[in-house]
Amino acid sequence: MSMADRDGVIWLDGEMVPWRDAKTHVLTHTLHYGLGCFEGVRAYHTENGPAIFRLKEHTDRLFRSAHILNMKMPFTKEELNEAQCAAVRENNLDEAYLRPMVFLGSEGMGLRADNLKVHAMVAAWSWPSYMSPEAKELGIKVRTSSYTRHHVNITMCKAKANGNYINSMLALNEAISGGAEEALLLDNEGYVAEGSGENIFIVRDGVLHTPELTSCLEGITRATILDFARDMGLEVRERRITRD
Template sequence: MSMADRDGLIWFDGELVPWRDANVHVLTHTLHYGMGCFEGVRAYATEKGTAIFRLKEHTDRLFDSAKILGMEMPFSKAEINEAQRAAVRENNLKEAYLRPMVFFGSEGMGLRADNLKTHVIVAAWEWPSYMSPEARELGIKVQTSSFTRHHVNISVTRAKANGQYINSMMALAEAQRGGYDEALMLDPQGYVAEGTGENVFVVKNDVIYTPSLTACLNGITRNTVFHMARHFGYELVEKQITRDEMYIADEVFFTGTAAEVLPVRELDGRTIGEGRRGPVTERIQSMYFDVVGGKQTLDAEWLSPVA
């Protein structure tokens, strides 16, 4: 089914509009130059009803992205939080993927932005698992990409900016053409950065390693893993990681709102560890699903009910 041809409502500049009417003009600025920012958020069914996971952190990151890009937000954080709750609630979704997106409209063309207006949409729909259920258990096959992750000073990588994803899409397409599930991108110095839409973690001798924020997006799932690692008493180290360190790791896993916690079983044709989900990944993954589903609480503020 086309993403444009669905029943339901989309929050568009302050109003809930019918899904098929949530349209923009072909001269929409962001469509031409990629200047915009977005979030990927999930809502999960819990015993107390549907709740959005870490809504505050996602909204904060959206506003940070807009600030970095110099886009003035025309709504408050409280309004954008309520827009996200409404997009889930008014579409009667029990579980949902949410896409808030901030873009320039068709008020003008050319690279100057001072005559443009910032618009915001929030869409929500059912989007079960990014990978197959087997992948959650058996892990995925990954290839180191020939596409380098953006330098911090080229497209300001702290922002989750629309245009950044040209790079991710090319890396993913290259990996998929080669028969892999995902790509691993290296930073401009050649150290491990992240997946096309995921952060990456490496486990060696029960210590968990991950690249520092100069090499990757400030992932909210990444931060959730930090809390879980602390809960389990694992040492967690942020550092520069090399590609060969990954080859000889005990376990590797990806994290992201869409991907959740995903084991990597193979990188560049080398089997990682036992070639399936390892014990540390399994503990983290299992706790992640308990936390997002409200079965276990690490921080009472993390679940925002939509009702």
């Protein structure tokens, strides 16, 4: 089923619109140059109804991304939080993937366009598993990518920016076409950075290791895992990791 052809509603610029009507023009600036930012958020089933995992942290990161990219947010954090709750609620979802995105409109074209409106949207739908359900039990085959992860001075690595994902898609497509399920991206000095869409951890001799925050995304799951580990009294080391 096409993502565009579904029942339900999408929050777009402050109002709920029918799913199939949540459209934007082909001259939308972000579509051409990739300057936009987004989040990937999950709501999980609980006995008390769906619960959005770390909603505040995701919205905070979305606003930080917009700030880093110099996009003036047209809504408050509270409005974006409420939009995400409403997207789950009004689509009658018990568990959901949520995709808030902030993008530049079609008011102008070219890199010098200075009249661009900042738009925001939130969609929510059921997307049970990012990889195959068996992957959690069996593990996955990961291949070190021939693509280097972004360098901090090439793009803004702390922003979850649309355009940054060209790098992820190239790496993932390469890994999949080579028979693996995920790519391991190294930074420009050859140290482990992250996967195409997730941070990476190693547990070795009771110590949890993860790459420091340079070229990898400041993951919310990463922060949560580090919190859990510290709560459990597990030693955590954020450091450079080599592929071997």
